[in-house]
Amino acid sequence: xxxxxxxxxFPAFLASMAFVFGSANAFAFLFAWEVMALTSAVLxxxxxxxxxxxxxxxxxxxxxxxxxxAIAVAFAILASSAGSLAFADFPAAxxxxxxPVRDVVFVLLVVGFGTKAGIVPxxxxxxxxxxxxxxxxxxxxxxxxxxxxxxxxVLFGIDILxxxxxxxxxxxxxLGAVSAVLGxxxxxxxxxxxxxxxxxxxxxxxxxxxxxxxxxxxxxVENELLVLLGLGAALFHVLNHALFKxxxxxxxxxxxxxxxxxxxxxxxxxxxxxxxxxxxxxxxxAAISGLPPLNGFASEWLTFQALLSTGGQTxxxxxxxxxxxxxxxxxxxxxxxxxxxxxxxxxMTFLARPxxxxxxxxxxxxxxxxxxxxxxxxxxxxxxxxxxxxxxxIGRAAWSALAGSGSGIPxxxxxPLPALGDYTPLLVAALLSVGAAIASALLAYRSxxxxxxxxxxxxxxxxxxxEYTATSFSKPLRLFFRPVFRPNTALRVERHPGTPFPSxxxxxxxxxxxxxxxxxxxLHRVSVRLSQAARRFQQGTLQLYVAYVVVAVVVLxxxxx
Amino acid sequence: MTDPTPLQAAALLAVxxxxxxxxxxxxLGVTKQVKARLQYRRGPSIWQPYRDLRKWWRKSAVESxxxxxxxxxxxxxxxxxxxxxxxxxxxxxxxxPLPGAGDLLxxxxxxxxxxxxxxxxxxxxxxxxxxxxxxxxxxxxCLVEPGLVLALAVAVAAAGSTDVGAISREAIAxxxxxxxxxxxxxxxxxxxxxxxxxxxxxxxxxDTHLELTMIHxxxxxEASGRRLALLMAASEVRLIVVVGLFAAAFVPFGAATDLSxxxxxxxxxxxxxxxxAAAVLLGLLDATLPKLRILALPGLLGVASVLGLTAIATRLxxxx
Numbered sequence: 001x002x003x004x005x006x007x008x009x010f011p012a013f014l015a016s017m018a019f020v021f022g023s024a025n026a027f028a029f030l031f032a033w034e035v036m037a038l039t040s041a042v043l044x045x046x047x048x049x050x051x052x053x054x055x056x057x058x059x060x061x062x063x064x065x066x067x068x069x070a071i072a073v074a075f076a077i078l079a080s081s082a083g084s085l086a087f088a089d090f091p092a093a094x095x096x097x098x099x100p101v102r103d104v105v106f107v108l109l110v111v112g113f114g115t116k117a118g119i120v121p122x123x124x125x126x127x128x129x130x131x132x133x134x135x136x137x138x139x140x141x142x143x144x145x146x147x148x149x150x151x152x153x154v155l156f157g158i159d160i161l162x163x164x165x166x167x168x169x170x171x172x173x174x175l176g177a178v179s180a181v182l183g184x185x186x187x188x189x190x191x192x193x194x195x196x197x198x199x200x201x202x203x204x205x206x207x208x209x210x211x212x213x214x215x216x217x218x219x220x221v222e223n224e225l226l227v228l229l230g231l232g233a234a235l236f237h238v239l240n241h242a243l244f245k246x247x248x249x250x251x252x253x254x255x256x257x258x259x260x261x262x263x264x265x266x267x268x269x270x271x272x273x274x275x276x277x278x279x280x281x282x283x284x285x286a287a288i289s290g291l292p293p294l295n296g297f298a299s300e301w302l303t304f305q306a307l308l309s310t311g312g313q314t315x316x317x318x319x320x321x322x323x324x325x326x327x328x329x330x331x332x333x334x335x336x337x338x339x340x341x342x343x344x345x346x347x348m349t350f351l352a353r354p355x356x357x358x359x360x361x362x363x364x365x366x367x368x369x370x371x372x373x374x375x376x377x378x379x380x381x382x383x384x385x386x387x388x389x390x391x392x393x394i395g396r397a398a399w400s401a402l403a404g405s406g407s408g409i410p411x412x413x414x415x416p417l418p419a420l421g422d423y424t425p426l427l428v429a430a431l432l433s434v435g436a437a438i439a440s441a442l443l444a445y446r447s448x449x450x451x452x453x454x455x456x457x458x459x460x461x462x463x464x465x466x467e468y469t470a471t472s473f474s475k476p477l478r479l480f481f482r483p484v485f486r487p488n489t490a491l492r493v494e495r496h497p498g499t500p501f502p503s504x505x506x507x508x509x510x511x512x513x514x515x516x517x518x519x520x521x522x523l524h525r526v527s528v529r530l531s532q533a534a535r536r537f538q539q540g541t542l543q544l545y546v547a548y549v550v551v552a553v554v555v556l557x558x559x560x561x
Numbered sequence: 562m563t564d565p566t567p568l569q570a571a572a573l574l575a576v577x578x579x580x581x582x583x584x585x586x587x588x589l590g591v592t593k594q595v596k597a598r599l600q601y602r603r604g605p606s607i608w609q610p611y612r613d614l615r616k617w618w619r620k621s622a623v624e625s626x627x628x629x630x631x632x633x634x635x636x637x638x639x640x641x642x643x644x645x646x647x648x649x650x651x652x653x654x655x656x657x658p659l660p661g662a663g664d665l666l667x668x669x670x671x672x673x674x675x676x677x678x679x680x681x682x683x684x685x686x687x688x689x690x691x692x693x694x695x696x697x698x699x700x701x702x703c704l705v706e707p708g709l710v711l712a713l714a715v716a717v718a719a720a721g722s723t724d725v726g727a728i729s730r731e732a733i734a735x736x737x738x739x740x741x742x743x744x745x746x747x748x749x750x751x752x753x754x755x756x757x758x759x760x761x762x763x764x765x766x767x768d769t770h771l772e773l774t775m776i777h778x779x780x781x782x783e784a785s786g787r788r789l790a791l792l793m794a795a796s797e798v799r800l801i802v803v804v805g806l807f808a809a810a811f812v813p814f815g816a817a818t819d820l821s822x823x824x825x826x827x828x829x830x831x832x833x834x835x836x837x838a839a840a841v842l843l844g845l846l847d848a849t850l851p852k853l854r855i856l857a858l859p860g861l862l863g864v865a866s867v868l869g870l871t872a873i874a875t876r877l878x879x880x881x
Contacts, residue, residue, distance in 0.1 A: 336699075336702050423664060428671075432638075451624070453624075455627055466688075
């Protein structure tokens with residue numbers, strides 16, 4: 001925490017989130033929602049924002065208010081049909097709305113809650129705001145606050161609006177697939193550790209939306225088992241993302257504190273100075289990459305199962321089922337890209353030689369910080385080992401809470417989730433441990449001593465500059481996905497005069513974030529121009545303002561006559 | 562086909578794991594021998610990979626000054642995850658030895674776990690070649706995995722289960738009718754990405770001596786002694802896992818449907834025949850195809866994803 005304002009804003013932020021999840025009527029919800037937005041904005045700005053931080057903060061403020069506006073309009077439509085602000089009256093009111101109006105309400109809700117959740121293309125605030133906030137705040141924003149958006153989509157989009165047309169589900173699937181793939185791709189191109197993690201939040205929200213899409217499709221054909229599978233997968237991933245992303249943000253904070261930088265191209269070698277942080281971060285990295293037997297894999301496994309069940313659902317239109325299969329391809333691509341990205345993030349931070357002076361002088365994080373990371377790492381392992389029953393429980397609990405006693409699905413007890421296969425993490429973990437025990441016994445059995453020597457670098461003394469960097473590591477993928485990245489690269493070589501030998505080589509590579517440069521920048525320019533036009537009315541003289549009031553009153557009187 | 566009792570399952574686990582570990586080096590030897598013959602060389606004996614393992618086993622290891630604790634644990638964890646993946650597959654019979662432990666998604670997850678650890682281990686010593694290998698390996702996996710999963714999704718849809726054993730049993734129960742056009746398309750997609758997943762031409766050259774072109778070998782450059790032996794054994798077993806997954810999901814014919822000693826013996830013979838056929842095919846590819854530029858790989862491997870989606874579309878709209 002950096003100042004007294006922050007110290008005050010953080011508990012208010014936590015309380016407002018609790019109120020968001022606990023509100024039972026539209027006014028209380030919107031009030032808590034707005035307090036949540038403003039207190040988190042205070043935390044993003046900090047006491048003395050520089051230009052970059054202020055820009056991030058204003059982007060966040062603008063988009064979060066767009067979200068509030070969309071939600072408020074949706075609530076207004078529902079409330080005017082219900083004649084009440086209580087959420088309990090909304091389902092009946094939603095059922096009375098005509099089809100097109102319900103579609104509009106659905107779109108408004110997805111835009112509003114989706115902005116808070118950070119789905120593409122409404123994500124632009126997220127990679128700006130998360131890195132500038134203090135690490136514990138980033139952990140809570142990413143672990144909890146963006147989930148308020150998911151909560152909204154579940155509560156309103158899937159429950160209160162009732163069964164919708166199949167295209168609602170397909171739209172959620174498509175948004176999820178695009179968010180997941182673009183989120184992880186932009187993370188790959190990033191070498192600021194915290195911004196990389198922020199892009200991964202977009203990816204994980206995408207994975208969560210894939211589960212929610214299945215739930216919405218299950219609603220559309222009144223297939224309760226599909227709803228259960230989709231909700232279970234999505235909400236289980238919400239829990240898991242909070243665990244591993246919290247852990248990773250705390251790890252990034254510890255790294256920044258120890259090395260003084262978050263730039264992966266200047267880090268390295270921290271595993272020796274910070275073994276506990278390295279190990280905990282490694283567990284988080286494996287979990288977020290969806291590797292068994294950790295928790296991220298368990299919920300991704302359930303998401304795959306939910307999508308495969310959607311594909312096999314004969315009551316759905318073939319086109320919808322095909323969308324389910326396409327989402328499977330997108331999820332597989334996302335999982336593989338996440339592995340690539342976290343090999344990069346972990347390897348460049350903790351392994352090999354330090355690439356910069358800060359990383360060379362780093363020391364282990366203080367005890368309480370280590371304790372926080374270790375606790376979350378244990379959480380990732382334990383939840384992973386319990387596995388899909390956790391997801392089944394969350395899914396069933398959520399669905400019976402939403403649908404009440406009408407769901408016909410009892411809480412607890414068999415049957416488990418209707419998946420197409422089995423996954424027992426404890427057995428897999430046992431198998432892995434037995435294998436590892438045998439292999440390490442073989443390594444140790446009457447083995448000769450291990451000799452240490454410098455890394456072979458073709459005969460010259462090894463230097464940190466010979467190592468792969470984050471930028472070089474992601475080069476093949478930046479080339480493979482060139483149409484997405486549209487990279488601007490520049491290579492400048494200065495030579496020793498009169499020789500072909502370079503004296504200095506500079507390489508620069510920047511990724512064009514298409515959505516920002518093609519959608520937001522034009523919008524931004526238009527809104528600035530409109531604001532400047534509006535400024536002509538604001539001349540700062542009292543008489544003029546009084547004149548405006550008079551004119552407005554006269555016009556109103558004439559109109560209302 | 563009655564499900565195995567716990568005792569039978571334990572016996573199956575022992576037989577299958579022994580088979581996998583015993584045969585894995587032979588397949589590499591066969592591939593190299595085929596390649597050598599096609600290049601008019603006599604080539605090393607098909608038993609050479611066993612001798613290599615024994616040689617590395619006797620040598621002491623050298624470790625980089627810059628290496629962390631990871632370098633010691635990576636070989637152990639990599640071989641454990643790959644052998645665990647093999648134990649989830651029905652290789653000699655139509656039952657995986659550990660029923661309920663994990664389905665084909667878990668097998669793919671364990672292969673990804675091994676790749677994650679191996680790539681981190683390659684970065685640990687700070688060698689540029691390790692970084693190059695790791696960077697390329699994880700990048701190529703991103704092209705492989707969608708194709709792999711989409712191809713398997715067709716078999717899952719046909720059998721109504723993600724359990725590899727259940728898919729095998731369904732296939733054997735339906736006989737030749739199992740090989741519908743969508744399934745054949747999916748099998749083609751799988752075969753295409755399997756080449757990349759096992760590190761053969763035209764994606765990777767398993768016996769290159771030029772560091773700049775190495776992918777998998779680049780990640781092993783800094784390993785030595787028993788650690789190198791474990792990592793090589795792991796990559797040899799990886800071939801069995803990938804080919805075994807293909808066989809179990811698309812052509813399980815010949816796998817033991819009863820768990821008598823004779824049934825399992827026949828199952829082992831069929832499994833060996835399928836693996837040897839794959840090894841010979843890979844040798845053919847290694848000898849006849851040039852290595853593609855890494856930039857051309859999305860074009861080649863993307864075909865697998867497209868084939869997979871085509872297979873699914875065929876299934877959904879045309880039926881069968």
